[in-house]
Amino acid sequence: MEALHALFQIASPGCRLWFTTGRDESGKVVANPNIGYGSYSIKYADGSEREFYRVGLSANSTGNSVYILGLPDKDFLAKAYGPTLGRAKSPANASSSSPPKSST
Numbered sequence: 728m729e730a731l732h733a734l735f736q737i738a739s740p741g742c743r744l745w746f747t748t749g750r751d752e753s754g755k756v757v758a759n760p761n762i763g764y765g766s767y768s769i770k771y772a773d774g775s776e777r778e779f780y781r782v783g784l785s786a787n788s789t790g791n792s793v794y795i796l797g798l799p800d801k802d803f804l805a806k807a808y809g810p811t812l813g814r815a816k817s818p819a820n821a822s823s824s825s826p827p828k829s830s831t
Contacts, residue, residue, distance in 0.1 A: 728786050728791055731784055739764060742764050743765060744763070745780040746760075748760050759787045761785035761792075762783065762785075763784075763794075764783070765782060767796065767797040769797075779796065781796055
């Protein structure tokens with residue numbers, strides 16, 4: 728995780744850093760903590776928007792996850808790299824296509 732963080736810092740110096748605890752407003756754990764880089768505006772189906780990170784890293788019990796958000800072609804990464812990575816998922820075959828509206 729430290730090596731990935733260092734690579735992101737080199738690739739995009741000065742980008743906005745995000746740190747989320749994985750807890751909701753009530754303190755309940757709803758996700759693993761993660762680090763995010765960059766920013767973009769998420770548009771939800773109800774028309775609301777919020778700023779969130781462009782790329783995120785999260786460590787969990789089975790390894791590290793990398794989240795890449797806001798790509799125009801939602802299936803590109805899974806099609807291009809899924810066979811080599813094995814577990815690459817697009818919103819079409821993942822549990823959620825965008826982060827929840829509130830994530831601290």
